[in-house]
Amino acid sequence: MEVSVTMQATSGPGAVGVAPGVEVSGVSKTFRTSAGDVVALTDIDLEVRQGSFVSLVGPSGCGKSTLLRIVAGLETSSGGSTLVAGTPVDGPRRDFGMVFQQPVLLPWLTIFRNVMLPADVARDRSPQARKRAEDLLELVGLDGFQHRYPRELSGGMQQRAALVRALMSRPSLLLMDEPFGALDALTRETMNSELLRIWSETGATTLFVTHSISEAVFLSDVVVVLSGRPGTILDQVQIDLPRPRTFDVMDSPEASRLTNRIRGHLHARGAVG
Ligand SMILES: Nc1ncnc2c1ncn2[C@@H]1O[C@H](COP(=O)(O)OP(=O)(O)OP(=O)(O)O)[C@@H](O)[C@H]1O
Numbered sequence: 001m002e003v004s005v006t007m008q009a010t011s012g013p014g015a016v017g018v019a020p021g022v023e024v025s026g027v028s029k030t031f032r033t034s035a036g037d038v039v040a041l042t043d044i045d046l047e048v049r050q051g052s053f054v055s056l057v058g059p060s061g062c063g064k065s066t067l068l069r070i071v072a073g074l075e076t077s078s079g080g081s082t083l084v085a086g087t088p089v090d091g092p093r094r095d096f097g098m099v100f101q102q103p104v105l106l107p108w109l110t111i112f113r114n115v116m117l118p119a120d121v122a123r124d125r126s127p128q129a130r131k132r133a134e135d136l137l138e139l140v141g142l143d144g145f146q147h148r149y150p151r152e153l154s155g156g157m158q159q160r161a162a163l164v165r166a167l168m169s170r171p172s173l174l175l176m177d178e179p180f181g182a183l184d185a186l187t188r189e190t191m192n193s194e195l196l197r198i199w200s201e202t203g204a205t206t207l208f209v210t211h212s213i214s215e216a217v218f219l220s221d222v223v224v225v226l227s228g229r230p231g232t233i234l235d236q237v238q239i240d241l242p243r244p245r246t247f248d249v250m251d252s253p254e255a256s257r258l259t260n261r262i263r264g265h266l267h268a269r270g271a272v273g
């Protein structure tokens with residue numbers, strides 16, 4: 001994993017093998033609606049180290065998805081700045097991968113064609129692109145399902161295909177918005193382990209939104225705790241559990257201490273995370 005690369009000269013959207021850091025400074029967001037203004041975020045300062053795994057937790061409606069969408073370039077902020085690898089975000093980039101709560105697969109395309117979409121859009125018909133799709137599908141245990149349609153796969157398998165599609169363009173920044181929220185507990189645990197394995201292999205800086213405190217602790221280097229709306233940062237909890245991690249780590253006193261610290265913030269404000 002390339003984590004020690006300096007930000008300026010060697011980084012940028014076109015740089016090869018350089019994972020960007022994310023710098024959010026003084027970001028706020030107000031939605032103007034017919035029913036009045038909705039202040040979703042105020043004064044968010046957040047730094048995500050290159051190659052690190054950072055989770056956002058906080059009560060429903062506190063602005064987690066909004067923050068993720070601002071970093072992704074899918075939403076503009078009302079104030080402040082967002083830099084990825086030192087460059088202001090002014091729209092989605094090819095080196096950003098996004099995974100949403102529901103796997104957004106096209107029902108009329110096979111899994112393979114769905115996964116190949118980013119390459120198709122970029123008109124990349126190279127054997128290397130096909131090979132990458134095949135390798136990634138194998139990595140997430142979907143080899144043998146290439147020619148099936150999304151409806152023929154379970155929710156977890158569809159989410160894995162969506163993850164593969166997000167990884168196709170070798171994203172240096174992976175943004176995931178409650179990707180496993182719809183999955184049963186066992187599938188979710190499997191997906192968490194697979195995600196950590198893939199993350200350690202790709203080295204992508206990852207920003208992950210979840211409602212599950214234990215999921216956040218298990219996966220992350222840092223858990224960012226947001227307050228209720230308008231979202232502000234209450235705490236940034238460093239997770240120094242050893243890696244590589246297996247679920248046993250969650251039985252440790254240190255994991256309990258971290259989980260309780262995060263839960264304390266959320267319960268103190270009447271919000272259950
Ligand atoms: N496009 C929009 N127009 C108006 N208001 C919006 C829009 N998108 C989000 N909001 C409002 O901004 C606030 C934050 O929404 P957001 O979806 O970011 O919350 P969240 O933390 O992701 O919640 P959840 O955990 O339920 O997914 C909410 O009050 C929401 O109603």
Ligand SMILES: [Mg+2]
Pocket residue numbers: 064065066177
């Ligand atoms: Mg959300």
